[in-house]
Each structure stands twice: as C-alpha cells, then as structure tokens.
Amino acid sequence: MTENADKKTKILSSIKYMFQVIWEHGRKYLLYMILEIILKPVRSVWTVMLPMKIVENLTGHDLPGAIRYASAFLIGELVIKTVLDYLNYRSHVCEDSFDYIFYEEFCGICMEMPYEVTENSRKLDRIQDAKNGLDWSGRVACAVDAVKEIIAAVISLLSVFSIICKDTPLLILPVVFIVIMEGRFQKKEIEENQRYCSVLPGLNRKMDYYLHETSSYEYGKDIRLYGAKALLLDRAQKVADENAEEMKKTAKRTADIRAFSLVLETVCDVLQYLYVGIYALMNHVPIARFTMLISSTSVxxxxxxxxxxxxxxxxxxxEYFYxxxxxxxxxxxxxxxxxxxxKPEARGAHVIELRNVCFSYPETDREILRDINLVIRPGEKLSIVGRNGEGKTTLIKLICGLYRPSAGRILLDGVDICEYDPKEYRKLLAPVFQDFRLFAAPVEDNIxxxxxxxxxxLNAALKKYGMYDKIRSLRAGPRNELLREFDEEGYQPSGGESQKLALVRADYRDVPFIILDEPTAALDPAAEYSLYRDVRENMEDKTILFISHRMSSCKFCDRIIVLSEGKIAEEGIHSELMxxxxxYSKLFEAQAENYG
Structure with missing residues (x-):
C-alpha cells in the first residue's frame, strides 16, 4: 500500500508540476493536446464506419455510392492526418521550450546552491541522479504526452465498444486478460529499470569526469607530456565496462519480459480475429458487417x-522526472x-569580525580551523600566510559566505552574515582565487x-593593470571573444594576462572588500610584487586581503596573520614578526634562501 501511494505521489507531483509549467509558459500546448484527443478517436471511428459503407455499397451494386464513400474516406483521412501532423509539430515546438525551462531551472539551482554541496560526493551523486532523471524522463514529451494518448485511446476504445459488445461480447475476455497480465509485466520491467538507475549516478559522474579530462584542452599539455592518455582511457574503460555489465543484466531481463508480453499479445490478437471469423461464418454476417467487426477489433x-x-x-x-x-x-x-x-549597506566603512570560528568539512572529524578570532578593519591591507594546508583558502571561503562555520560566528558590522541575504552580502566582495575562471564570452562580459x-x-580598470592597449588592439576590442572555444580568432591570454584580467574584474566591481587568494601564481616574484604594489595603490580606499606563498609581498601590508595548525599563531607587521x-620569520628566511 505504501509503495502504491508512493507511486501515485510521484505521478501526481510530476504531472501537476508539468501542467503548471505548461499553464505559465505555453497554454497553446493544451489546445493542441485537446484537439489531438478529439481527432484521434474521430479517425478511429472513421476507419471503422467508412470502409463498411464502401463494402456495403459495392455488395449492393451501388458503384457511385461506393466511390462517394471511398472519396470521403480518402479526403477525410488526408485532412485528419494533416491536421494531426501539424498539431504534433506544434506540440514538439512547445515541448522544446518547456525542456529549456526545466534545464534552466536545474542549472540555476546548481549555480546558486550552497557551495559546500559541490565538495560532498553523496550530494553530487544526488545532483547527477536528478540530471539523469531529467534527461531520461522525456519531460513533457513523455509524461503529459502519455496522458493525452491514454485519454485518446480510451475514447477510441469506447467508440467501438458498443459494436463489439452487441455482436461479439466474448472479445472482452481477452482484453481483460491482457490488462491483468500487462500490468504484471510492466511492474517487473519498471522495477528492473529502477534497479539499474539506482547504480548509475556514481558511474555517470565518473564517466563525465574522464570525458571532460580527455577532451578538454586545459589538460592537453599534461596528457601529452606525461603520456597520461593510456591511464585516463583505461580508467574510463573500467567505468564503461562496469556500466555495460549493469546494462546487459537489465537489457536481458527486460527483453525476456517484453518477449513474453509480445507473444501473449500476439496470441490474444489471433484469437480475437479467429473468433470474429468463426462468428461471421456461423451467423452468416454480411461482408460489410464483417468488415466493421474486423476494423473494430483492430481499433x-x-x-x-x-x-x-x-x-x-x-x-x-x-519515476525519472520525480x-x-x-x-x-x-x-x-x-x-x-x-x-x-x-540587506547590508552597499557603501560606507564596513568591519568583518570572526569570533571563535571553527570549521570542519562535512562528514569529517578533522578541524581545519580552530578558535579564529580576527577583526578586519575598514581600508586595512591584511596578509594571511602559512604553510600549505593550514586553512588559508578555507578561511577566505568562510569570509565569503561559501562555507558556514562549524562553530563560532562571522559578523559584518556587528550582524551575523547568516542573517544577510547571501546574494546581497556577496555584492560587497570581489574575490580573485588562484583557480579563477575566464569564460568563453566577450572580454567585456568576462569583466x-x-x-x-x-x-x-571599464577603460579605467583596464588601464590600471596595463591591459587597455592590448584589449583595444583586438579585432573587436572589448567585444572580442575571449578564448577560442567558439571563435578561432578569440583572444587567448597568457597566464599573466589572465591574472591581470581577473584583477580588472575585481577592480571594476568597485566593492569595499577585495580578496586576492594567490591569483598571481603564474607571475615571477618581481612581477607579483609589482602587481600587488599596483593593487594597493589602485585600491587605496578598499579593504584588501592578500594570500600568497611568497612572503616578500607581505611587506607592504598593514598587518600579517600567520596560520599554523589551524590557529592564528602570530599577528603583526613584517618587522615585528621577524x-x-x-x-613567520622561519617561513620568510627559508623562502629568501631558496630565492637567493
């Protein structure tokens, strides 16, 4: 009973939502649907009654009458089929627009969901499962279209039911038998498909990852220079083999079910036609009436x-769409x-304060950060340093609101940032991460x-970082495509130019807080120092957080925070910490010796 209720919930919830989308975005689809529901039973009746009239006139030696009915049958069939084809075409156009709405909603959720979800494999499997469901369900084209076809089939069945019941009522028995058996077969087939789908999200996500790695030019250099082709293809093949094995099991079981179902349907059809033939012979049914019975049986x-x-x-x-x-x-x-x-104030002096902040990644016990207490004052230039894995980037993500603390609070102007609209809070921040992304779109849009x-x-920001002349020299200036993903003449910036464009993006945003999480990794130490100096001069009125492995960039900061073992180990200016x-001094001297 619970299973039936659950199945009913899935059907009703899915179809209700689809009809809501149809009502809001394409009501014409309902008109096309209603017209198809009317015309398909009309066509069924047409194919039953008109052939009978043609035969009736022929056996009555009324050739002109037979020609009239034959002409009417052909014209009617042509008109109805043409109208149905047109309605089907218009329905497909609407269905394509509905598909875009569903995929747009899915992508919108993925881009705005809590960031920590993107680092949780269980939740990523759930997202992949939802995408699989959207891909495989057929959306409106499957579920709502099925409702339309079922209603039309029921009306067609009822339209010939009276004819069959009057002359050959025993034909109802095979129909009832098929109804019972088909229900059982379909239940088994659906259960088998569900079993297969339950193992697919993890496999599909792995396969998508390997397909992206092997086809993306981003990995091209490493694959070629390190000979990684065989490794990646081998791992992809293992996933494909695992998927194929599961698919074979499901295909064999469903094929057996369908084969038995088809044999049963065929036997029932033969029995129906045999019964009609015997009935016609024994009762001396006229040819015209016999033709109608055969056509009714077929319908x-x-x-x-x-x-x-x-x-x-x-x-x-x-089931998939749910x-x-x-x-x-x-x-x-x-x-x-x-x-x-x-909603925080867009302008003015803002203070960010971290009180006893601790953080552990979900489903782990290891604390990355412990008891962090820090006040970031307006206009301050703050550097956060530490060895790899000390939690520097994690701290920045907490400040950006991408993660929530496991314990403690982060305040903006005395208010917990959890109380702010996350979109409005982030409008105060312009982060540039080490793994920042430029998109295949015009340079201007990227900024x-x-x-x-x-x-x-825009021009002022480009000039600040020495990119104005370069961008203006492009074929389409700032409207020139960035990258060559879709345009062979797209601008492919060097590593240093990419990082400068990322800084231009942050500068153009014109917000109180600038966060630079090692975005200059591709620059040499001298170029990085020069760029950070330019950043400080160009954004003198901004609060800036610097993260860099190169300790020399800390010299021009107002304050340096040193992270060690997940805590703030030291705090001060360069000379004090030395x-x-x-x-800090050990890190600085070790690096100075290496660069020396």
Missing part, C-alpha cells in the same frame, strides 16, 4: 496496446534568503559579468 487491440504502452511510459517517465522534481524542492540544495533576510557595462569605468623569530 480495440490497438487502443489497448496504446493504453498500456503509454501508461508504462508515464510510469517510467514520472527525481528531478524532488531535487528542485529539496531545501539542502537551496540557498534561500528567507523572509527576514537583511562586467553582471549588469550593464560602464565603458568609462623580531619574534617564530613561524
């Missing part, structure tokens, strides 16, 4: 098959602001990203 058999085929499609389609629907309704993948979310371009402001002869 009945076709309608029953359509009902079960489409019902099976609907069950399977809604995974997507449930994902879009899951609060753990939503970063909703809430009704009482606050502006959100909003209308302020040309004067006198302490602690963690």
């Amino acid at each position: 009945m058999a076709s309608s029953v098959q359509t009902m079960f085929r489409e019902y099976n499609n609907m069950l399977e389609g809604t 995974r997507y629907w449930a994902f879009t309704r899951s609060p753990e993948y939503r970063e909703d602001a809430g009704a009482r979310a606050r 502006v990203l959100d909003g209308v371009t302020d040309t004067e402001k 006198k302490k002869r602690g963690v």
Whole structure:
C-alpha cells in the first residue's frame, strides 16, 4: 500500500508540476493536446464506419455510392492526418521550450546552491541522479504526452465498444486478460529499470569526469607530456565496462519480459480475429458487417496496446522526472534568503569580525580551523600566510559566505552574515582565487559579468593593470571573444594576462572588500610584487586581503596573520614578526634562501 501511494505521489507531483509549467509558459500546448484527443478517436471511428459503407455499397451494386464513400474516406483521412501532423509539430515546438525551462531551472539551482554541496560526493551523486532523471524522463514529451494518448485511446476504445459488445461480447475476455497480465509485466520491467538507475549516478559522474579530462584542452599539455592518455582511457574503460555489465543484466531481463508480453499479445490478437471469423461464418454476417467487426477489433487491440504502452511510459517517465522534481524542492540544495533576510549597506566603512570560528568539512572529524578570532578593519591591507594546508583558502571561503562555520560566528558590522541575504552580502566582495575562471564570452562580459557595462569605468580598470592597449588592439576590442572555444580568432591570454584580467574584474566591481587568494601564481616574484604594489595603490580606499606563498609581498601590508595548525599563531607587521623569530620569520628566511 505504501509503495502504491508512493507511486501515485510521484505521478501526481510530476504531472501537476508539468501542467503548471505548461499553464505559465505555453497554454497553446493544451489546445493542441485537446484537439489531438478529439481527432484521434474521430479517425478511429472513421476507419471503422467508412470502409463498411464502401463494402456495403459495392455488395449492393451501388458503384457511385461506393466511390462517394471511398472519396470521403480518402479526403477525410488526408485532412485528419494533416491536421494531426501539424498539431504534433506544434506540440514538439512547445515541448522544446518547456525542456529549456526545466534545464534552466536545474542549472540555476546548481549555480546558486550552497557551495559546500559541490565538495560532498553523496550530494553530487544526488545532483547527477536528478540530471539523469531529467534527461531520461522525456519531460513533457513523455509524461503529459502519455496522458493525452491514454485519454485518446480510451475514447477510441469506447467508440467501438458498443459494436463489439452487441455482436461479439466474448472479445472482452481477452482484453481483460491482457490488462491483468500487462500490468504484471510492466511492474517487473519498471522495477528492473529502477534497479539499474539506482547504480548509475556514481558511474555517470565518473564517466563525465574522464570525458571532460580527455577532451578538454586545459589538460592537453599534461596528457601529452606525461603520456597520461593510456591511464585516463583505461580508467574510463573500467567505468564503461562496469556500466555495460549493469546494462546487459537489465537489457536481458527486460527483453525476456517484453518477449513474453509480445507473444501473449500476439496470441490474444489471433484469437480475437479467429473468433470474429468463426462468428461471421456461423451467423452468416454480411461482408460489410464483417468488415466493421474486423476494423473494430483492430481499433480495440490497438487502443489497448496504446493504453498500456503509454501508461508504462508515464510510469517510467514520472519515476525519472520525480527525481528531478524532488531535487528542485529539496531545501539542502537551496540557498534561500528567507523572509527576514537583511540587506547590508552597499557603501560606507564596513568591519568583518570572526569570533571563535571553527570549521570542519562535512562528514569529517578533522578541524581545519580552530578558535579564529580576527577583526578586519575598514581600508586595512591584511596578509594571511602559512604553510600549505593550514586553512588559508578555507578561511577566505568562510569570509565569503561559501562555507558556514562549524562553530563560532562571522559578523559584518556587528550582524551575523547568516542573517544577510547571501546574494546581497556577496555584492560587497570581489574575490580573485588562484583557480579563477575566464569564460568563453566577450572580454567585456568576462569583466562586467553582471549588469550593464560602464565603458568609462571599464577603460579605467583596464588601464590600471596595463591591459587597455592590448584589449583595444583586438579585432573587436572589448567585444572580442575571449578564448577560442567558439571563435578561432578569440583572444587567448597568457597566464599573466589572465591574472591581470581577473584583477580588472575585481577592480571594476568597485566593492569595499577585495580578496586576492594567490591569483598571481603564474607571475615571477618581481612581477607579483609589482602587481600587488599596483593593487594597493589602485585600491587605496578598499579593504584588501592578500594570500600568497611568497612572503616578500607581505611587506607592504598593514598587518600579517600567520596560520599554523589551524590557529592564528602570530599577528603583526613584517618587522615585528621577524623580531619574534617564530613561524613567520622561519617561513620568510627559508623562502629568501631558496630565492637567493
């Protein structure tokens, strides 16, 4: 009973949501749907009654009458089929637009869901499962279209039911038998498909990863120079083999089920036609009447098959689509602001304070950060240093609101950042991470990203970082495509130029807090120092957080925070920390010796 209720919930929830989308974005689809539901039974009746009239006139030696009915049959068939083809075409156009709405919703959730989800393999499998459900369900084209076909088939069946019941009522018995047996077969087939789908999310995510690695030019140098082709293809092949093995099991089992079902349907069809033939011979049924019975039997058999085929499609389609629907309704993948979310002031002096902040990654016991207490004052230039793995980038992600502390609080102007609308809070920040991304889009769009371009402001930002002349020299200037993903004449910046464009993006955003998490890794120490000096001069009024492995860049900062073993080990300016002869001085001297 629970299983039936659950299945009913999935069907109703999925179809209800699809109809909501149809009502909001394409009501014409409902009109096309209703017209198809009307015309398909009309066509069924047409194929039953008109042939009977043709035969009736021929056996009555009324040739002109037979020609009239034959002409009417052909013209009617042509008109109805043409209209149905047109409605089908228009329906497909609408279905394509609905598909875009679903995929846009899915991508929107993925881009706005809590960032920590992207580092949780269990939740990533759930996202892959939702995408699989969306891909395999057929969306509106499967579920809603199945409803339309079932209704049309039921009406067609009822339209010939009275004819069959009047002359050959025993034909109903094979139909009832098929209904019972098909229900059992379909239940087994759906259960088998669900078993297969339960193992796919992890396999598909692995396969997508290897396909991306082997086809993306980003990995091209490493693959070629280190001969990684065989390794990657071997790992991809193992995943493909595992998937193929599961697919073979499912294909064999479903093929057996379908074969038995097909044999049963064929036997029932033969028995139906045999019964009609014997009945006609024993009761001396006129040829015209016999023709109508045969046509009615054909319509009945076709309608029953359509009902079960489409019902099976609907069950399977809604089962898949429900995974997507449930994902879009899951609060753990939503970063909703809430009704009482606050909005921080866009301008003015802002203070960020960390009070007793601790952090552990989900489903782990290891504390990355412990009891961090830090006040970041307006206009301060703060450097955060430490060995690899000390939590520097994690601390920045906490400040950016990408993670939430396991314990403690992060405050903006005395208010916990959890109380702010996350989108509004992030409008105060311009981070440039070490693994920043440039997109296959015009240079201008890569810098502006959100909003209308302020040309004067854009040019000023480009000049600050020495990129103005370079961008203006491009074929289409700032509107020139960045990267060659879609344009052979796209601008492919060097590593240093890419990092400068990332800084231009942060500068153009014109926000109170600038965060630089080792974005200059591709520059030599002298170039990095020069660039950081330019950043300080160009953003004198901003609060800037620097993270860099190169300790020399700390000299021009107002304050240096040293992380060690997940805690703030030291704090001060360069000269003070060098006198302490602690963690900072050891790091600085070791690096100076290496660069020396």
